[in-house]
Amino acid sequence: MSVELNDAAGERAIEALRVALGADAVLTSSENLREYRDPYDFKGSDEYTASAVVTPRSVEEVQAVLRIANELHVRLWTFGQGRNNAYGGSAPRVKGSILVSLREMNRVLEVNDDLAYALIEPGVRFFDLHDHLRAGNHRLWASIPDLGWGSVIGNTLEYGRGYTPYGEHPATACGLEVVLANGDVLRTGVGGMSNSKTWNAYPWSFGPSHAGLFFQSNFGIVTKMGVWLMRQPEVYLSGWARFHDDDAVGPLVDAVRELMLEGTIRNLPLLAYGINLGEGEATVGEDGWGLRFALYGRAGMVDAQYEIVRAALEAIAGVEVGRRLFRWDERDKVENHNDKVQGGIPGMELMDVFMTAYGEDTGHLDLSIVGPLIGSDLVERISTLRALYAQTEFPYLVGILLLQRSLLHISTLFFDTKDERQTRAAYDTYAFLAEELARTGYPIYRTNIQHMDLVADTFDFNNHAQRRFNELLKDTLDPNGILSPGKQGIWPKAMRG
């Protein structure tokens, strides 16, 4: 689909935005706009370039942006920090869209110590939330993803994950404030009562619950979110298992699933090949398999849990288990990436790992499929993917995040974004693999802007009932189609083929 912003309307919109929000709040120079391109698209391409970046500082300014966009029928594309790298960064699906950057709406509005939650704005980064909790001596840990520079709200709304017991980020969101396309402000759940004491503590509504509508969505702009936090534990154990034999993968995954279902392991463990998940930094090029897991709580209980985990995993031939233990007041001693992410400490270490292949111009795509948390199924899928990758020029590099009943099987394609041929080959390979996996029932949970239509196409139940349902909602909630058209394959009426 080739759709671009109408230039004349765009110019008028930019002028109106300058009047409404001030000239400082609107960037249009090509130098500025270059920073907001998809960092992993081919360096010479301008396909996913915006026409301007507008930075509202309040709900009222967000409403002003929407009013102007509706009047002039221009397209917007919203982000919190724009660090959705490997999935498009801050770049819009439609060339020439105006980016709505929420970076300036970056306040931690409340921390509730008793109920262990924070109420935040979309510009708050994982770094910011962590620093705020430390500075205020709150006995609370945030869950963080691999890189700390992203927006907590942005990551959560994309179904992002971390690695503590609060690592299933979409499940930790409690209470959204959303500005709808028409400028109306909705608060989800019991936030629908204006003086409610439990907006960020109780996750459901009286009547239908609306929060899910605003995940991976173009139905509204989320301007506040409650996020549940973890009570600081007495001790934190960062653990790992290592093995070389592929035959251990199936039994290990089944054993970890049972430890998760019984509540012994409560975080989100990571299984990977070729990445060091044990002692030292998370370097690549390691020989063999690694599993990373963590335990949290009272010292005696964590010791007992570790013995249960150790016994269960070392019962599998060739598996060796290890750990490091930290008291809550030893948080400053936590240094390596594995210990940090499982301990809720944000960092940027993994950026170096991502840049190993081709220096700072290295791009990567994550093929992120959802599978059942069953050892034999994962073993088959690994075999399938190895065979498929062997048909391409890219190696099979894999990290597998274990949820309680499912897993995210994430294989990563690295390429040189200065090399047009290789970059295009990576995107084509991604499409080939995504379609092959969908054919056998393995959906993608999150994708880059280039493949949103392709992935949406694989959701085929009942003649694409979900797409038809999303289009009905889109046309109702955003009749002018101003909000992030094409996101996740949801197009407004005027832009549908």
Place this chain on the structure above:
Amino acid sequence: MSVELNDAAGERAIEALRVALGADAVLTSSENLREYRDPYDFKGSDEYTASAVVTPRSVEEVQAVLRIANELHVRLWTFGQGRNNAYGGSAPRVKGSILVSLREMNRVLEVNDDLAYALIEPGVRFFDLHDHLRAGNHRLWASIPDLGWGSVIGNTLEYGRGYTPYGEHPATACGLEVVLANGDVLRTGVGGMSNSKTWNAYPWSFGPSHAGLFFQSNFGIVTKMGVWLMRQPEVYLSGWARFHDDDAVGPLVDAVRELMLEGTIRNLPLLAYGINLGEGEATVGEDGWGLRFALYGRAGMVDAQYEIVRAALEAIAGVEVGRRLFRWDERDKVENHNDKVQGGIPGMELMDVFMTAYGEDTGHLDLSIVGPLIGSDLVERISTLRALYAQTEFPYLVGILLLQRSLLHISTLFFDTKDERQTRAAYDTYAFLAEELARTGYPIYRTNIQHMDLVADTFDFNNHAQRRFNELLKDTLDPNGILSPGKQGIWPKAMRG
């Protein structure tokens, strides 16, 4: 609002339903319809009476019912088992509606032993699911509410709760199949891919997640649901705390919250005054406070957890803690109500307790408010409610269900449904209390058909943004307004004031 079914259209619809589904599938005699009235409405009233009950046996028959209702513009009201007692039972909000009973769609379609879930139809009762799991020797426990006769799906969609670690029922639903008002079939989450291996294991979609739209809702008819189940633990400990002094309530609630946040207590504890939550049956009229909680897992871990809980609660003056312990193979020895519900064993014992006051004609209403899980706040609320109840003819009888960051503060009004004056007084008292509590920020999470508009009115944020949003969705998804009009205060356009 006084709205009734158009008689002529109703007659034609009933005839069409008989042709489409067979005469057996349509009940219209006044004797039959009497069973489907609100059991706790005044016995002499016919305000909430249906004109017929239709019982589809398949998705195709549900679609046939919807087609007829759309053609003839008649109102439907759907239920799984119709046991939503104290909230209306199976009775419709609009007199003369045609009830859609899903009792005949009662298959357990799948039990996945590895991933610990079942895929079920809406007619499956808690009894049925439990029996199915026992009969198949599945090492899986269902969470159940106080009475076992209700629909698992019906209860879950009303945000019902049980008392195991899977007691937050809306959070255990994974994957809905919904027939929309226009007959289209939608599957939520990764069920949008027709061959997906993880529909009932992975709870999110690619794009927006739609499941929340179909809770306490009149946007569609849910015909299948995945429900997550608990892995059978090695041992199960049914525990309690008892005390007499009101001063212990605050510290006890704060202590339990910390035990829940750290993961020591993982079930949903119940705090109550005047109900025996310790040894023996759950009789009423006890003197003093009781807390019920439970622990599950490996024997050594449960022992250690119990010591932590005991020490934390007995540190509060006047609190005495006790327990009973069951091995997984001692499930048939579990006899009393408290042990059964915390062990996922359905029963009907509590029905006798409900009938204590006025025999089998006893009605009751549950005033179910949501508050923060903070001791001092609960103590204040108890004091407020005692003072408010003292202005009425009803005593303050209370059970408080503890979620992880919030609580459901449920006070129950008992009355004699043969006594019109007393029955009306109970409903009026409920309205008085609901409005008083809303004024200070305590919303109702679930209400009876008589008070749905009143409770919806208390969700006042931004000029009732949630109601306006729900009405927009209602008019889009169900333009003829055939599905459960008035449910949770959501009315179709033609019936709005």
